[in-house]
Amino acid sequence: MRFTRRGVLIGAGITGGLVAAWTLAPRRFLTPLPAGEGEFAFDAWLKIGTDGVVSVAVPDVEMGQGITTLIPQVVATELGADWRQIAVEPAPVSGAYGNAPLASAWSSLWLPLVAGLADEPDSLLARRYAQNEAFVATAEGTSLAAHEAAARAAAASARAVLAMAAAERWDVAWEECDAQQGFIVHDKRRLSFAELVAEAAELTPPDPPLPRAQPPQERAAQFPAGAPLLAPRLDLPSKVDGTYTFAGDVRLPDMAYAAIRHAPVGDCALVGFDGEAARGVPGFLRLVENPGWLAAVATNWWAAERALKAAMPRFRVTALADRGKIAERLETALRKGKADRVAEVGDPDAWLSEKFEHVARYNIAPALHAGLETASATARVDGNKVEIWAASQAPQALRQAVAGALDVPMDGVVLYPMPAGGSFDARLDAEHAVQAALVARGAGRPVQLIRSRWQEHVAGLPRTPARAVLAARTAPDGSLTALKLRIAMPATMREFGARLLDGASRREALDRQDESDALAMRGTVPVYQVPHLVVEHVPVRIDLPTGPLRGNSHGIAAFLIETFMDELAGRAGREPLSYRMAMLGHDLRLANCLQRAASLAEWNGGAMGTGQGLACYRMETAGREGRIGLIASARRDERGIRVDKLTAVADIGRIVNVDIARQQIEGGLIFGMGLARGAATSFKDGLPANGRLGMLGLPMLSDCPEIEVDFIDSDADPFDPGELGAIIAPPAIANALASAGSERLRTLPLTGAGQ
CATH class of the missing domain: 3.30.365.10 (Aldehyde oxidase/xanthine dehydrogenase, molybdopterin binding domain)
Structure with missing residues (x-):
């Protein structure tokens, strides 16, 4: 892996307010990783605290693929950190994390007339697109291709300034120092990251960064099934004890719950429902209607679901999806x-x-995603500010969709990224988040929308037949x-x-x-x-x-x-x-x-x-x-x-x-x-x-x-x-x-x- 100024993010004064991404010309972004009290941000990828904890930013959604362990492992290996002191936090949407390899792979979608100009994995045009559009998408297994080099570069820069801080105390050349298990070491002397981080944050790292000779790598023979691990999954303990928080686990003050009924698949529109019958359900609060669906809001989800059943929404239906018509069109196309x-x-x-x-x-046949977690999203709307708690594989596209649907500025849409309980690419779609925001606005209070399994299949997007x-x-x-x-x-x-x-x-x-x-x-x-x-x-x-x-x-x-x-x-x-x-x-x-x-x-x-x-x-x-x-x-x-x-x-x-x-x-x-x-x-x-x-x-x-x-x-x-x-x-x-x-x-x- 080769490091150049074109391929890495470099801190401006390492804890300053800007980070630069180099492509066709330098690009600068507001620092996407805010540092809390006792923390120092090192570029867009990691923070080190005075308690020695290293927090790693992960811009991709965790949906079971282990990305919230892989990127921290890359950082920890390059930095020389102790795995027991590694923490992870979701990164905000920022062009600093743009997925250029995926933009390149999908260049025909955003550059249809001249896609060949951006279809190479190292395309500068694709990188510029990913940065300008904050194209932070989790798809097609591109996470390491997109982020490993930048994460390693940030960790190498942080390791260098930590070594510089220790070298000043010991009056030795910083290049003679190494980082191991959360300490900077030189001969028999060592100082912890926690002791050095405040001084290190004031120093300027080498440009370009100086990574370790070998990238992170584990050999399969060293880790047969059941063998002790150097880097156990960071998300595993909380998933085992049930404390891991998914979109459906979000709880807000004064929050209500919503269920939804979608129109059949086709050219359909809502034409009527029985509001009086819905009001007879204990816990029911109100109905929110849309041309393509009807949602019920209640004090609990089951009451909302019962209210929808009582309301019996009716849809005008034309051009419906039908097995016979689909088969006929496919067969005719195949033959003629x-x-x-x-x-x-x-x-x-x-x-x-x-x-x-x-x-x-x-x-x-059309194949379904069948994820364990159905589409779930929580929304809170206050004027032109919309807050969304949802799993998303394309967070910027979700923000754009919500902003367009509610006619609010993009800056007013705040996404709190949640993990997905199995997505399999279903969460590239943002419709569930848009619906939650519309229902919350209609209800005048925070709302959590959860699709039933039946509605997940009605509204889902199957793999093509x-x-x-x-x-x-x-x-x-x-x-x-x-x-x-x-x-x-x-x-x-x-x-x-x-x-x-x-x-x-x-x-x-x-x-x-x-x-x-x-x-x-x-x-x-x-x-x-x-x-x-x-x-x-x-x-x-x-x-x-x-x-x-x-x-x-x-x-x-x-x-x-x-x-x-x-x-x-x-x-x-x-x-x-x-x-x-x-x-x-x-x-x-x-x-x-x-x-x-x-x-x-x-x-x-x-x-x-x-x-x-x-x-x-x-x-x-x-x-x-x-x-x-x-x-x-x-x-x-x-x-x-x-x-x-x-x-x-x-x-x-x-x-x-x-x-x-x-x-x-x-x-x-x-x-x-x-x-x-x-x-x-x-x-x-x-x-x-x-x-x-x-x-x-x-x-x-x-x-x-x-x-x-x-x-x-x-x-x-x-x-x-x-x-x-x-x-x-x-x-x-x-x-x-x-x-x-x-x-x-x-x-x-x-x-x-x-x-």
């Missing part, structure tokens, strides 16, 4: 629609103009010579970008569904060497609002490609592992993952009746790559799909925290099991068919298989593993079921739910 070529290799038109040896059709055809031509030995992927689905990322960046309503954003959208097709170019290849996207408007979900298009792509590869291997009479390995000579890292997983799982060839299936995948985000190989053992019994074991090997570059990386892959595999077994819905007359969590076929504790996760050591830039398990589990399970003797399934979920 105009396609955009996403990728082309060799001469696919010549090779694929003749008869295909194998053709497979696929059906992908899709139809696909894969066609192949093969050589006499069965090896793949030409491959075509044709996928019909909405331009879901264009639609998402219109809402997030342009402030479009859900209905307005639907107009983008039939546009060209390369972002919606990421991952659909196979990792395998194929002499002749073409990938086509047929964008289609389906009038069902869609949004990002963990893994996004990679989850669809992995399922299509990896199950199809198994079919080709079977037709050729080839063993699935060797069939893939023959096409992975250019990617030895992925081949290594797959071979090691096969060895750990005692791969038996995946022959019929064995119940073993495999899949592998390479994922690229912000110029960083992650790879995973997975062997699944699965079968069907009287209770449906049963997964007995999952064995995964991942190559995710340099690992900052092995335990968190393992957790992320294990959790992702369980999430992927949910996508394979259910987590989907269809729509009838604008309403989802599955309204309860128990209807989604999600794995329960008794369904969870034995999971083994191993890592390949690497010094490449860290890759966030949170999505790898989620995207690789469904195809591996599908292949395992086929080898167990079940019918080859080409639907996702495998149960056919939501189709």
Whole structure:
């Protein structure tokens, strides 16, 4: 990792009122990290107190991925701090924390005509955009890519001035001093950070910062499952004892509670309700109406929910989302629609103009996030000041949405960021916070809005449904010579970008569904060497609002490609592992993952009746790559799909925290099991068919298989593993079921739910 003035934040007098971010030209921001009594702020990333406590700012939302441990661990390692004295606090929205790698990855959304000018991970134009727009978004596993360098630089600068302060006392060169476990040491002398921090705050650090020779890194062999940890998760103790505070735990003086009823999905409007019936519910306070929903406010949430039931809101409904209409539009687009070529290799038109040896059709249902915590937000409105307590993956977009909805200045919207009880990209949407603010204004008092599970499914934004055809031509030995992927689905990322960046309503954003959208097709170019290849996207408007979900298009792509590869291997009479390995000579890292997983799982060839299936995948985000190989053992019994074991090997570059990386892959595999077994819905007359969590076929504790996760050591830039398990589990399970003797399934979920 290289440090330059362009890539780090440098303190102005280190405790001064400004921090500078260098890109095309220096940028200055008000210091986003306020220091309390007995604290000294060192840049935008950390404070050190006279009690020795090091407080680290984390600009990203904690939603189970462990970012409130990872960034503090980066700081603690670089600073030489004692992990027992590390604290964490959410950072305010500021351009100082702009997520440039994500801005680069999404450049086609905010720079659609010339996205190529900002699509490189180190793009100066993307960095300027992220700073100017305070683009502090948590998505696509870009947190370390966005913040590690700046956090290390801040810690290196703080370590340097602490060493300078100690060196002045000892009359030695500060470069001869080191920081260890919260002390500056020189030979046998040592002074604590607490003793030095006041003096250090008056000194000027080196420019540029002087980081340690080695970045933070843990080797997997040092931390097998169950081993003692150097940096246990900071959020774990409070989550275990129940004191961890989520959005639904916020309590304010004079606060009321609100429940909500949304219009069906479509072009709908509220036309009436029975206010008198609602007033008969004990605890009821008032109703707040909006064209697209009705909310009830009461002294407790259950009273609000009962009042809504009594009020029986009525909606005028047209152009409703419907399973039949969605399927018809996708099918028509797949057969007749105009396609955009996403990728082309060799001469696919010549090779694929003749008869295909194998053709497979696929059906992908709308997938639901199914987070443990439904959308919750607390709001307090006082004139032009709006305070919001909510989890948000895009806090500046949330502030803009609230300001626009209430017609107040942006400066008047204060967001108190809360952690999310599982988001899976659902909290990129700000609608719940806007609704809470509108209800609070209508009620004239602070209000906490909590969606019921049913309303979460009505108002949620599922991962897009899709139809696909894969066609192949093969050589006499069965090896793949030409491959075509044709996928019909909405331009879901264009639609998402219109809402997030342009402030479009859900209905307005639907107009983008039939546009060209390369972002919606990421991952659909196979990792395998194929002499002749073409990938086509047929964008289609389906009038069902869609949004990002963990893994996004990679989850669809992995399922299509990896199950199809198994079919080709079977037709050729080839063993699935060797069939893939023959096409992975250019990617030895992925081949290594797959071979090691096969060895750990005692791969038996995946022959019929064995119940073993495999899949592998390479994922690229912000110029960083992650790879995973997975062997699944699965079968069907009287209770449906049963997964007995999952064995995964991942190559995710340099690992900052092995335990968190393992957790992320294990959790992702369980999430992927949910996508394979259910987590989907269809729509009838604008309403989802599955309204309860128990209807989604999600794995329960008794369904969870034995999971083994191993890592390949690497010094490449860290890759966030949170999505790898989620995207690789469904195809591996599908292949395992086929080898167990079940019918080859080409639907996702495998149960056919939501189709």
